[in-house]
Amino acid sequence: MSSSTVITNIATLVTNDPSLGDGSPLGLVQDAAVVIDGDRVVWTGESSKAPATDNRVDAGGRAVLPGFVDSHSHLVFAGDRTQEFNARMSGRSYTAGGIRTTVAATRAASDAELEANLTRYLTEALRQGTTTFETKSGYGLTVEDESRALRLAAKHTDEVTYLGAHIVSPDYADDPAAYVDLVTGEMLDACAPHARWIDVFCEKGAFDGDQARAILTAGKAKGLHPRIHANQLSYGPGVQLAVELDAASADHCTHLTDADVDALAHSDTVATLLPGAEFSTRAEWPDARRLLDAGVTVALSTDCNPGSSFTSSVPFCIALAVRDMRMTPDEAVWSATAGGAAALRRTDIGRLTPGARADLTLLDAPSHVHLAYRPGVPLVSGVWRKGVRVV
Numbered sequence: 474m475s476s477s478t479v480i481t482n483i484a485t486l487v488t489n490d491p492s493l494g495d496g497s498p499l500g501l502v503q504d505a506a507v508v509i510d511g512d513r514v515v516w517t518g519e520s521s522k523a524p525a526t527d528n529r530v531d532a533g534g535r536a537v538l539p540g541f542v543d544s545h546s547h548l549v550f551a552g553d554r555t556q557e558f559n560a561r562m563s564g565r566s567y568t569a570g571g572i573r574t575t576v577a578a579t580r581a582a583s584d585a586e587l588e589a590n591l592t593r594y595l596t597e598a599l600r601q602g603t604t605t606f607e608t609k610s611g612y613g614l615t616v617e618d619e620s621r622a623l624r625l626a627a628k629h630t631d632e633v634t635y636l637g638a639h640i641v642s643p644d645y646a647d648d649p650a651a652y653v654d655l656v657t658g659e660m661l662d663a664c665a666p667h668a669r670w671i672d673v674f675c676e677k678g679a680f681d682g683d684q685a686r687a688i689l690t691a692g693k694a695k696g697l698h699p700r701i702h703a704n705q706l707s708y709g710p711g712v713q714l715a716v717e718l719d720a721a722s723a724d725h726c727t728h729l730t731d732a733d734v735d736a737l738a739h740s741d742t743v744a745t746l747l748p749g750a751e752f753s754t755r756a757e758w759p760d761a762r763r764l765l766d767a768g769v770t771v772a773l774s775t776d777c778n779p780g781s782s783f784t785s786s787v788p789f790c791i792a793l794a795v796r797d798m799r800m801t802p803d804e805a806v807w808s809a810t811a812g813g814a815a816a817l818r819r820t821d822i823g824r825l826t827p828g829a830r831a832d833l834t835l836l837d838a839p840s841h842v843h844l845a846y847r848p849g850v851p852l853v854s855g856v857w858r859k860g861v862r863v864v
C-alpha cells in the first residue's frame with residue numbers, strides 16, 4: 474500500500490503547467506507544496522491549501538522543479554579521450570573520426586566493465602538532478618557489440634537508441650555501402666528488440682542524407698522511431714530529413730538555414746541543443762534565440778560522451794544555454810525538463826502536476842534561476858524518482 478507525502482514550504486515551484494501559478498510556461502507557484510502518492514504527483518498548489526498526508530517534508534524555503542530529462546547521451550562506452558581533449562584545447566579541431574578510439578576500447582571491454590561505467594555516470598547524473606535519460610549504442614559497430622550495448626542500456630532506462638550509424642565502422646572503411654546494408658539488415662534485426670529509437674549521425678565524414686534516410690526508414694519498418702544527429706558541424710540535409718520522417722528530435726542544430734528553422738517550426742520535431750559539445754570542442758554556439766523566436770520547441774541535453782561532451786551535468790548545460798545561446802533562465806529550465814520530455818514524446822515526465830511521475834529536484838536555492846545565476850555550484854540537494862527520495 475502506498476503512502477502519501479507532502480513536500481511543503483517550497484519558495485518557488487516549477488510545474489511546467491501554464492494554467493497554474495503565474496501563468497508563465499513554467500507555471501511558477503510561490504510558497505507551494507506538492508503531494509506525492511506512490512510514484513505519482515497527486516496534488517500541486519499553495520502550501521496553505523495542501524491536503525492532509527501521511528508524511529511531511531519541509532523544503533525550507535527552497536525551489537523544487539521537475540527532475541531533468543536528459544534526452545541525448547552516449548553512456549555505453551569504455552576508456553576516455555583525455556589526450557584528444559587536451560590536444561584540441563591546445564589548438565586541434567574536432568572531427569568525427571575520434572569516435573574510433575572509443576570503439577576500440579568499447580569492443581575490448583567486458584559486459585561487467587561497460588555496465589559499471591554506465592552505472593557510474595548514471596549515478597553522477599542523478600546526483601545532479603537527472604531523473605530520466607536516453608542513451609545510445611554507437612561504440613560497437615558490429616552486430617554483437619551494438620546489440621550488447623543496447624541490452625545493457627535497457628537494464629537502466631526505457632529510452633534506448635540504436636545508433637549503429639554513428640560512423641562507418643573502420644572494418645568497412647573501403648565499402649560504406651556494405652556497412653549501411655549491415656546497419657539496415659542483420660544489425661537492425663539484432664538491435665531492434667532492445668531499443669525504442671533509431672538514430673544516425675548525418676554529417677560529412679559520417680552518413681549523407683540518402684544513407685541516413687535509408688537507415689531511419691529501415692528502422693521505422695522495424696518499429697523504431699527516428700531521431701537524428703543533424704547539422705552539428707556543417708549545413709546539411711539532417712534537419713529537413715528529421716521533419717520529413719517525423720523524427721522526435723533533430724539534435725545539435727548548430728548550422729541552420731532559414732528553411733531549416735521554418736521546417737522545424739512547422740513540425741512536431743523538437744530541436745535538441747547540446748551546449749556541452751560546443752563548449753568541449755570550442756565550436757560555434759547554436760542560436761537558441763533564433764529557434765525560440767521562430768516557434769520551435771527546444772530541448773536541452775548533455776550529449777554526455779567521452780569525446781565531444783564529457784559532462785553529465787544538466788545544470789551546467791542550463792548555465793551555458795543562458796550565457797552563450799541567448800536563452801532566458803526560464804526557457805533553459807523548461808527545455809531541460811518539459812523540452813526533454815517532448816523530445817522523447819513523453820507526457821508523464823517533465824512536469825509537476827497531478828498524474829505526472831513523481832520525479833522532483835530540490836535545489837539548495839530559493840529559485841530555479843540560480844541554476845544559471847550560480848554556475849558550477851552543486852545546488853541539487855534532493856532528488857525524488859518515481860516518488861522515492863534517491864538523493
Ligand SMILES: [Zn+2]
Nearest residue numbers: 545547702776
Ligand atoms: Zn550525440
